[in-house]
Amino acid sequence: MNLLDYVADRWDRLSLQAWLHVSEVVQSTLIAAVIGVLIGVAVYRSPIGSAVATALASTILTIPSFALLGLLIPVFGLGALPTVIALVLYALLPITRNTIVGLAGVDPAVTDAAKGIGMSRTAVLTRVELRLAWPAILAGMRVSTQMLMGIAVIAAYAKGPGLGSEVFSGLTRAGSANATNQALAGTLGVVILALLLEGVYFLIARFTISRGIRG
Amino acid sequence: MAENVSGVEIQLENVTKRYPGTREPAVKDFTMTIPAGKIVILVGPSGCGKTTTMRMINRLIEPSSGRITIGGEDALKLNGDALRRKVGYAIQQAGLFPHFTVAQNIAVVPGLLDWDKKRISDRVDEMMDLVGLDPAVYRDRYPRQLSGGQQQRVGVARALAADPPVLLMDEPFGAVDPITRGNLQDELLRLQLELRKTIVFVTHDFDEAVKLGDKIAVLGDQSTIQQYDTPEAILANPANDMVAGFVGAGASLKQLTLLRVRDVDYHDDALTVVAPDSSPSDLRKRMTELGKTYALVLDARKRPQRWVHVRDLSTASTLATVGRPVGDMVSTQSTLQDALEAILSEGGNAVVTGSRGEYVGTIDINTVTDTIQQLREEHDAGSAAS
Numbered sequence: 001m002n003l004l005d006y007v008a009d010r011w012d013r014l015s016l017q018a019w020l021h022v023s024e025v026v027q028s029t030l031i032a033a034v035i036g037v038l039i040g041v042a043v044y045r046s047p048i049g050s051a052v053a054t055a056l057a058s059t060i061l062t063i064p065s066f067a068l069l070g071l072l073i074p075v076f077g078l079g080a081l082p083t084v085i086a087l088v089l090y091a092l093l094p095i096t097r098n099t100i101v102g103l104a105g106v107d108p109a110v111t112d113a114a115k116g117i118g119m120s121r122t123a124v125l126t127r128v129e130l131r132l133a134w135p136a137i138l139a140g141m142r143v144s145t146q147m148l149m150g151i152a153v154i155a156a157y158a159k160g161p162g163l164g165s166e167v168f169s170g171l172t173r174a175g176s177a178n179a180t181n182q183a184l185a186g187t188l189g190v191v192i193l194a195l196l197l198e199g200v201y202f203l204i205a206r207f208t209i210s211r212g213i214r215g
Numbered sequence: 216m217a218e219n220v221s222g223v224e225i226q227l228e229n230v231t232k233r234y235p236g237t238r239e240p241a242v243k244d245f246t247m248t249i250p251a252g253k254i255v256i257l258v259g260p261s262g263c264g265k266t267t268t269m270r271m272i273n274r275l276i277e278p279s280s281g282r283i284t285i286g287g288e289d290a291l292k293l294n295g296d297a298l299r300r301k302v303g304y305a306i307q308q309a310g311l312f313p314h315f316t317v318a319q320n321i322a323v324v325p326g327l328l329d330w331d332k333k334r335i336s337d338r339v340d341e342m343m344d345l346v347g348l349d350p351a352v353y354r355d356r357y358p359r360q361l362s363g364g365q366q367q368r369v370g371v372a373r374a375l376a377a378d379p380p381v382l383l384m385d386e387p388f389g390a391v392d393p394i395t396r397g398n399l400q401d402e403l404l405r406l407q408l409e410l411r412k413t414i415v416f417v418t419h420d421f422d423e424a425v426k427l428g429d430k431i432a433v434l435g436d437q438s439t440i441q442q443y444d445t446p447e448a449i450l451a452n453p454a455n456d457m458v459a460g461f462v463g464a465g466a467s468l469k470q471l472t473l474l475r476v477r478d479v480d481y482h483d484d485a486l487t488v489v490a491p492d493s494s495p496s497d498l499r500k501r502m503t504e505l506g507k508t509y510a511l512v513l514d515a516r517k518r519p520q521r522w523v524h525v526r527d528l529s530t531a532s533t534l535a536t537v538g539r540p541v542g543d544m545v546s547t548q549s550t551l552q553d554a555l556e557a558i559l560s561e562g563g564n565a566v567v568t569g570s571r572g573e574y575v576g577t578i579d580i581n582t583v584t585d586t587i588q589q590l591r592e593e594h595d596a597g598s599a600a601s
Binding site for chain 1: 315327358359
């Protein structure tokens with residue numbers, strides 16, 4: 001059986017796994033985006049706060065994904081929960097750091113003018129600062145998503161959903177019938193999905209970043 | 216109509232700003248009345264506290280003590296954001312929102328005040344017309360697609376959009392080239408003629424202060440008022456060495472920028488002749504009779520065309536080409552500085568024209584020097600009397 005026949009034969013299962021893979025990555029990125037932006041907003045005015053937040057998020061990123069999952073399993077068990085927690089933690093650094101950089105990079109004259117013409121503190125943040133930091137935040141989300149596509153494969157180790165299970169079982173059954181096809185289908189699936197998500201990010205950027213600040 | 220709304224008086228009484236951890240206050244016991252509908256310029260060296268003083272009026276900086284009233288209303292009792300929506304604010308480099316279009320930028324304050332869509336849209340067009348930007352062309356542009364001068368205009372339009380009685384301007388023209396700056400200053404004066412707002416304008420450029428101010432406050436350290444008077448009075452009679460130093464060399468030259476040709480006694484005794492109605496020989500006869508060596512040739516609409524010397528006429532066949540063309544001219548609206556420039560480049564005197572470009576007289580260097588002399592004496596007498 002060649003790869004194409006294999007994919008056609010197992011389409012139901014593969015497409016479900018692919019869907020689950022994308023779904024957990026996207027959901028984890030969104031959760032991380034909410035947390036990361038909140039952290040960024042909380043600390044960007046203080047140089048010390050910014051340094052601490054960035055350092056903490058960097059530390060998380062240095063933990064090997066295999067090890068982190070291993071540490072989470074005893075606490076949260078197997079399945080989706082430890083997977084999502086691990087993915088969210090990894091996605092935090094690019095998003096938090098980019099939020100801080102984006103907010104700190106807003107021209108002080110613009111925020112001064114915003115306050116000076118009577119915008120409230122919240123309006124300055126939501127209508128001006130976050131809107132101007134949005135391209136940086138979105139870039140952070142994009143990096144996170146790409147990273148998580150790969151890390152989510154490892155999450156199969158914690159019995160998480162997604163194409164990782166194909167890769168893992170393919171590898172453990174090496175030598176038996178269709179083992180290579182299975183591992184290959186999983187791996188290529190991740191690559192294709194990553195490219196598709198890249199395209200989605202391009203469209204999001206196109207429609208959500210004001211023409212006045214698009215690069 | 217909104218355009219007829221006049222500004223309101225601003226009063227600052229014993230206003231002090233002390234930052235925590237500093238011994239000396241940044242602004243110390245500042246008391247000033249800013250008359251309604253006038254442009255008052257706060258001018259002083261960097262770090263003297265002039266910007267801090269201005270920013271306390273709309274409470275971007277909260278005063279440590281003292282009292283500020285705007286149109287009789289206690290500014291310190293209002294909600295800060297609500298106060299700032301009623302006080303226009305324009306700053307250096309405009310501070311436009313780069314992610315908003317020109318129209319969205321101008322619409323911000325009316326939006327904050329919950330105007331309905333139609334009214335906001337009409338107002339945006341009106342403001343763009345007011346500052347000389349064609350709405351059809353510029354409405355949907357983004358700030359980065361505009362020149363520095365255009366951005367500054369949008370900044371002023373945004374500040375005035377909700378028709379605030381008071382406008383605060385913090386070195387608004389500091390970051391544009393000198394020619395654009397001159398144009399923007401002229402436009403501000405034109406706007407003010409129409410709007411009659413109370414404008415507080417901060418600058419470190421004394422020439423700008425002289426050009427724009429109805430009154431100028433020269434500030435020293437901690438925003439102490441060294442002199443608060445009309446530009447004419449400060450130029451003619453600086454209160455102390457610090458003010459004199461700030462006025463700098465060339466006070467007399469600066470005074471020339473304050474006076475208009477219409478305010479001085481220019482002559483209207485030049486011999487003039489309307490070209491189509493006269494021939495060279497007729498003119499020559501008249502000039503010999505009157506004992507004049509020069510005559511000014513006008514066109515059918517009395518606009519000055521050429522200077523002719525009596526000896527040019529003997530060989531000439533028509534007045535249309537004889538003599539030399541008139542170079543620099545000044546109108547009755549021009550400043551004496553422009554007049555002096557024209558006098559120097561024309562050699563001796565310059566032609567003065569009226570509002571439709573018609574000849575009304577000539578002005579020479581003696582008129583200029585006499586006027587300055589007279590001003591000096593008036594202000595010296597004024598300060599001696601007080």
